[in-house]
Amino acid sequence: MGNNLLIIDHPLIKRDLTYLRDKNTPSSTFRNILRRLTSLMAFEVTKDLELLSREVETPLEVTQGHVLRDEIVLVPILRAGLGMVDAFLDLIPEARVGHIGLYRDEETLKPVDYYFKFPKNLDKSIIIILDPMLATGGSICAAVSYLKERGASRIKVVSLIAAPEGITKLTTEHPDVQIYVAVLDRQLNHKGFILPGLGDAGDRIFGTEN
Numbered sequence: 001m002g003n004n005l006l007i008i009d010h011p012l013i014k015r016d017l018t019y020l021r022d023k024n025t026p027s028s029t030f031r032n033i034l035r036r037l038t039s040l041m042a043f044e045v046t047k048d049l050e051l052l053s054r055e056v057e058t059p060l061e062v063t064q065g066h067v068l069r070d071e072i073v074l075v076p077i078l079r080a081g082l083g084m085v086d087a088f089l090d091l092i093p094e095a096r097v098g099h100i101g102l103y104r105d106e107e108t109l110k111p112v113d114y115y116f117k118f119p120k121n122l123d124k125s126i127i128i129i130l131d132p133m134l135a136t137g138g139s140i141c142a143a144v145s146y147l148k149e150r151g152a153s154r155i156k157v158v159s160l161i162a163a164p165e166g167i168t169k170l171t172t173e174h175p176d177v178q179i180y181v182a183v184l185d186r187q188l189n190h191k192g193f194i195l196p197g198l199g200d201a202g203d204r205i206f207g208t209e210n
């Protein structure tokens with residue numbers, strides 16, 4: 001696997017992933033844990049953000065402080081990526097949020113797009129794509145291509161669970177993208193679901209499973 005893939009290894013992340021995998025975890029708990037786990041990942045994902053110096057006046061004297069140099073645009077892939085947005089906004093409240101609506105066709109497993117809404121100046125921003133599942137990689141690759149067509153060049157992808165097939169596709173098609181995952185799972189099943197995985201992330205978050 002390329003060196004633009006970082007598997008974030010942390011005991012609290014491993015503990016939280018176990019709750020998310022558990023089929024008996026209800027949606028209310030699933031959402032809270034997804035948010036907490038995303039916060040743990042966000043700390044690592046934002047580690048290389050550049051700073052600008054800014055003077056700040058404490059009650060005692062003037063000293064050097066910092067502001068973030070670059071604008072940040074969070075891009076959740078609907079629906080499941082929505083479950084990761086608030087954790088990033090807690091840490092980067094000044095970030096703007098673009099949305100990409102995609103779902104996988106159940107037969108072909110190809111992504112079908114239905115919604116796009118973005119802030120301006122993608123070319124000057126650091127883009128952080130959020131989607132808990134990187135399975136075949138079709139959805140995230142489509143999102144990256146779409147963003148690049150609109151000028152984005154500095155792109156990070158944050159997923160909880162990735163399949164080897166999806167990582168291979170993403171690193172081959174977009175070797176410049178930095179990828180952060182909590183775990184690399186074993187394989188996809190014949191329906192394109194990650195094994196062992198956690199099931200359909202959107203359904204688990206929003207309670208829409210049959």
Ligand SMILES: O=P(O)(O)OC[C@H]1O[C@H](OP(=O)(O)OP(=O)(O)O)[C@H](O)[C@@H]1O
Pocket residue numbers: 077078079080081102103104105109111131132133134135136137138139140166192200201202203
């Ligand atoms: O890597 P891929 O093979 O493209 O699969 C991953 C995609 O599948 C899920 O979305 P889904 O299609 O279930 O849509 P939903 O979030 O609306 O349920 C998931 O949230 C990813 O977007």
Ligand SMILES: O=c1cc[nH]c(=O)[nH]1
Pocket residue numbers: 080133135192193194195197198199200201202
């Ligand atoms: O296992 C999977 C694969 C794709 N999308 C999901 O939500 N889960």
Ligand SMILES: [Mg+2]
Pocket residue numbers: 200201202203
């Ligand atoms: Mg789904």
